[in-house]
Amino acid sequence: MGGVWTIGDFSIEPYPVAFLLSFAAGFGFVFRLLRKRGQTLNIIGCSLALILVMTLYGARLYGVLASGFQKSLLTSGTSSLGGAMGLLLAVFLMGKICPGVRKDLWMACCMALPLMYGIAKTGCFLAGCCYGIPYGGPLAVSYQNSRIQIGPVFPIQLLESAVFLLIFLVGLQLYRGEKSGSTASWMMLLCAAAKFGLEFLRQEHVGRLITGNQWVCGAFFLAAVISLLREGKRQAGESPE
């Protein structure tokens, strides 16, 4: 497994393909949902531009911070968790600039996050990065090529992909039956819990009690719980006796 795809004389890296596909799918979903909710093209365009820039910046900045400022934005790795943080910060900023779009954009992005992450992880699986703990059971995978020789390991990237695509489908169901407006918080809660749990099966976790990613997931989980409690309180206040 791993390495590159070849078509004739050309080699294609699977990771950038999956990365671009994840952005196309996520942005397409956000665009469609915002249009359905009656947002103007100007606002949607501005929102997507800010999200694109801040997601890429967040994804690279996380790598810079993880390297202790020994790598630049151009040379550091790309972190999906950093990207997610950048995306959420972009939603917060856009909400401050244009309060009318805040709620819709927040929900659309929280729903699109697991879709983007699920697609991006297939790229990690094909490229051979972010691999799992040593494992010899069914579906174990080995990477043997000029760049990486590892295995057999647990196919954590595939499991992450499946779990997050499932969370996306759950989100769609929640959105269809939504009455309380809490879909975004539920999505954040599910994503944080899933990422926290799946992190235990990654090679990076070996020899550590809690990884940096898990601390960030814990913070997201806490924020989602607080948000759900607030929404519950607000609903209780609004409902007739």
Place this chain on the structure above:
Amino acid sequence: MSPEENKRANILCAISLACEVGPMFFNGILSVLLTVNGGWNVGKAQALMESIGSVLSGLLFIAGIVLLIIVRVKYPKNVFGKVLMWVYIVIGVIMLLLTIIAILFLVAACTACFQELRNCPGFLF
């Protein structure tokens, strides 16, 4: 849109433009300092400076985009804002196309290189 609002929008656009152009000069000066003066070229310190420089440049770039978005949302009829938006879009598309072309050239060069290497005796992959 009142003249005051138009003036405010123009100032925001000018700051946005400065935020986009500023990092180019900043990075230029930084690279000159790091390469010309041998005293600066000391491993970790150089990496640290390059890293901080890239983070600050990125922040300024985002600040420029945010300011333009503020203009486009709050003062959509401002002409400078409209022109600047199209300038950024065109530059973005050109950079994207140049990046794709550069990647294609790089892939073609690497593929040709590996094909030549495969013919060498003892080459494993």
